[in-house]
Amino acid sequence: MKILTAAQTRALDQATIQEQGITSAQLMERAASAFVEWLSHQFDSNEAGEILLLCGPGNNGGDGLAAARLLHQAGYAVRVALLPAEKQSADWQHNRQQLPAAVPVAEMEAEKLPEIASGTLVVDALFGTGLSRPLEGLAAAVVRHLNKAQARVVAIDLPSGLFAEAPQPADSAVVRAQHTVSFGLPKLAFLLPQNADFVGAWHVEDIGLSKRFINETATPWHYTDAAAVAGALPPRPKFSHKGTFGHALLLAGSRGKMGAAVLAAGACLRGGVGLLTAHVPGCGYDIFQISQPEAMCLPDPQVAYLSKLPKLDAYQAVGIGPGLGQAEATYTVLRKLLKNAAKSTEKRPTPLPLVIDADALNLLGSHRALLKLLPENTILTPHPKEFERLTEPARDDYHRLELLRDFATAHRCLVVLKGAYTCLATPTGELHFNSTGNAGMATGGSGDVLTGVLLALRAHAQLPAFEAVRLSVYAHGRAGDLAAVHTGQAGLVAGDIVRHIGPALAEVQAQI
Ligand SMILES: NC(=O)C1=CN([C@@H]2O[C@H](COP(=O)(O)OP(=O)(O)OC[C@H]3O[C@@H](n4cnc5c(N)ncnc54)[C@H](OP(=O)(O)O)[C@@H]3O)[C@@H](O)[C@H]2O)[C@@H](O)CC1
Ligand SMILES: Nc1ncnc2c1ncn2[C@@H]1O[C@H](COP(=O)(O)OP(=O)(O)O)[C@@H](O)[C@H]1O
Ligand SMILES: [K+]
Incomplete structure (x- = not known):
């Protein structure tokens, strides 16, 4: 299995959209469904309690909003806290509109961070592969607030604040997740000991990303799974000897x-x-x-x-x-x-x-x-x-x-x-x-x-x-x-x- 950079992952999303004739919102729906499927296997609605989804302004936040809708439809109690920003992605806006009115939504403020009682199940959908710089200001405050709470945290795609394939400056705010649910391929960050406390246990869900694009994309990083070694050892011939x-x-x-x-x-x-x-x-x-x-x-x-x-x-x-x-x-x-x-x-x-x-x-x-x-x-x-x-x-x-x-x-x-x-x-x-x-x-x-x-x-x-x-x-x-x-x-x-x-x-x- 290959491991791609964040930039290659974005290109993979685009290639999938073009090749399969789907919209980016449909791809986001696949990602959110895969996430919700994973979550519902892990926690039934009793075990989950009220789920808090923290949503950023990009497509990671869009995944969070779509997941909030799907979880609500599946009978989970959910509430959403939005990170304010000047602009939101198109698919974010689409999923914001699709969110049923019955789901409580609040905008986070520096003085009014969401209450996170001990044991709350929190979905971290603040930032994913689009993180372009270390978190600061309100975003960093939200992450530090979350890390202080005794919550159960599941990150969508990447723990927010973590770069997919580069080190963090010391003391950056990064979400400490118990689980990270990612899509298609693992990320380099998941494999390094220094990120273990942020990533927790990681899972990769299949969302039908373009196999052709993956095959054609060059990368120095690979993940040796069962498929990579299948058949690597030839059978011992009948007439073999020592x-x-x-x-x-x-x-x-x-x-x-x-x-x-x-x-x-x-x-x-x-x-x-x-x-x-x-x-x-x-x-x-x-x-x-x-x-x-x-x-x-x-x-x-x-x-x-x-x-x-x-x-x-x-x-x-x-x-x-x-x-x-x-x-x-x-x-x-x-x-x-x-x-x-x-x-x-x-x-x-x-x-x-x-x-x-x-x-x-x-x-x-x-x-x-x-x-x-x-x-x-x-x-x-x-x-x-x-x-x-x-x-x-x-x-x-x-x-x-x-x-x-x-x-x-x-x-x-x-x-x-x-x-x-x-x-x-x-x-x-x-x-x-x-x-x-x-x-x-x-x-x-x-x-x-x-x-x-x-x-x-x-x-x-x-x-x-x-x-x-x-x-x-x-x-x-x-x-x-x-x-x-x-x-x-x-x-x-x-x-x-x-x-x-x-x-x-x-x-x-x-x-x-
Ligand atoms: N169709 C698809 O593409 C699919 C994508 N998928 C999902 O999309 C995710 C990637 O989405 P994304 O590219 O929108 O990036 P995301 O991580 O949400 O952040 C970007 C936003 O954050 C901002 N920002 C960045 N750094 C910041 C900082 N330090 N502090 C503050 N703001 C900062 C940045 O602003 P800017 O850098 O332009 O200032 C922009 O507004 C991916 O992880 C997966 O979950 C899945 O649904 C599968 C289908
Ligand atoms: N936490 C772990 N998860 C998976 N494999 C591990 C873990 N810790 C050690 N190993 C494996 O065990 C082996 C330990 O090798 P090494 O440190 O040389 O031990 P020793 O010198 O005692 O033989 C390596 O192959 C390493 O990959
Ligand atoms: K995230």
């Missing part, structure tokens, strides 16, 4: 952190790899062999950390990092790996696919000269702190996305910035936000599991680099979601994700 699905090498573990190696290996095996060899420090040999009998194991001569790089000829992909530690000798292993993976051989004309995680990322961060050695299409999987060590502290989440895009294009890598909406940046500068996963995955070892899945799918001969990464991230989150059904979020541990990778991948295969 050599068909690649031999992966995992370099992981140090004293006290062998669990990370075991989890990554388990995930790689469940990710469908043909063969897996793990190279682990001497102290981890027994631990690994006993916990992962399906994998082969090469012990390092050093007891507590990795000091040697095995020969790479046999492998189709290499993962390095989980539980690795940052010993000087391990840094040398990483440098050799980068150099050797970049070399082409007769059997392998392109660089050896690499997945770099955890302490291997931290070693890159503390020895930045290594970044020049990264082979094209290398996968890096930092969480925000690890990413900062590779680049610089971000001013805010939007700036972090800029840094991410710049890093991926400069180093021609696939960078997986982990979080609630993990963001995959490609060498061409696209950003793909993942839709799966849950807060239960905020637990030690979840990232090691992702590395294992990436390693398996990167060793898979039939998956191009980008598809392998997008699918891995999606399946990892989906495995977490399937696991949480059984464990609950608090009870979820990384091993539960491993156990659900198989079902998550099977689901993707079934969705063709």
Whole structure:
């Protein structure tokens, strides 16, 4: 699914109107109906009580006025508070006229802000994608007044005062909604942690916007939903054998952190790899062999950390990092790996696919000269702190996305910035936000599991680099979601994700 800018969204509305031969008021009616449908599923008229709709002067306010009429017709008690303005949009005026006289309407004033009793259900229809500057004056006062009330707030399209794809100046007035109900496509603002308190839970309702326009519109932002990965994993051919699905090498573990190696290996095996060899420090040999009998194991001569790089000829992909530690000798292993993976051989004309995680990322961060050695299409999987060590502290989440895009294009890598909406940046500068996963995955070892899945799918001969990464991230989150059904979020541990990778991948295969 694409994510468009506010300007592109306006053009999408216009394209829909022209293509489908409808009026803008009819499109607004669709939006308001979709909103009311959502609201009535969420709250019946008893649960809702009297609904207060705060309506601005533009089409967002027009949506609010149309919703007030539809809610009134559906038997809800509603009242409307209007934000005064010099001019209102044409569709606003149309819906103002359509509002039944039985619906109480008041104009807000600085001295007379609407009373909002605790628990009131408030619909925020002040401003949407047409917000052109931070709120001030009466509009800001209304928003601050609303945020102080103990209300249940549902925003139409965007919480008022929030920009759709840019940061707010500090201390701007922005509505804090529990729910945001938007139309057609998600907005970039929904996916960033800094906006979580404003957006609340977000929902996207289909209002039949032009598919042609969406297909033809270029954007760097994408949202990986089930449709994006459907059929991405080819079925296993009847006469396949273990050599068909690649031999992966995992370099992981140090004293006290062998669990990370075991989890990554388990995930790689469940990710469908043909063969897996793990190279682990001497102290981890027994631990690994006993916990992962399906994998082969090469012990390092050093007891507590990795000091040697095995020969790479046999492998189709290499993962390095989980539980690795940052010993000087391990840094040398990483440098050799980068150099050797970049070399082409007769059997392998392109660089050896690499997945770099955890302490291997931290070693890159503390020895930045290594970044020049990264082979094209290398996968890096930092969480925000690890990413900062590779680049610089971000001013805010939007700036972090800029840094991410710049890093991926400069180093021609696939960078997986982990979080609630993990963001995959490609060498061409696209950003793909993942839709799966849950807060239960905020637990030690979840990232090691992702590395294992990436390693398996990167060793898979039939998956191009980008598809392998997008699918891995999606399946990892989906495995977490399937696991949480059984464990609950608090009870979820990384091993539960491993156990659900198989079902998550099977689901993707079934969705063709
Ligand atoms: N057919 C369609 O197009 C559909 C659109 N839909 C709905 O329309 C919404 C977009 O509507 P919109 O473009 O009218 O913008 P909206 O967010 O209502 O605000 C614009 C008004 O606010 C004003 N204003 C801006 N910033 C301000 C500020 N800081 N402080 C004060 N005023 C400020 C601005 O004035 P100006 O900037 O010109 O001074 C203008 O008057 C979209 O979010 C969705 O809900 C759906 O119905 C689907 C069909
Ligand atoms: N709130 C959340 N919602 C969805 N996914 C999450 C959430 N928190 C963490 N995750 C996922 O869990 C993984 C955590 O990785 P990481 O921070 O490296 O953990 P660790 O180092 O303990 O393995 C990432 O893939 C991340 O996307
Ligand atoms: K709004």
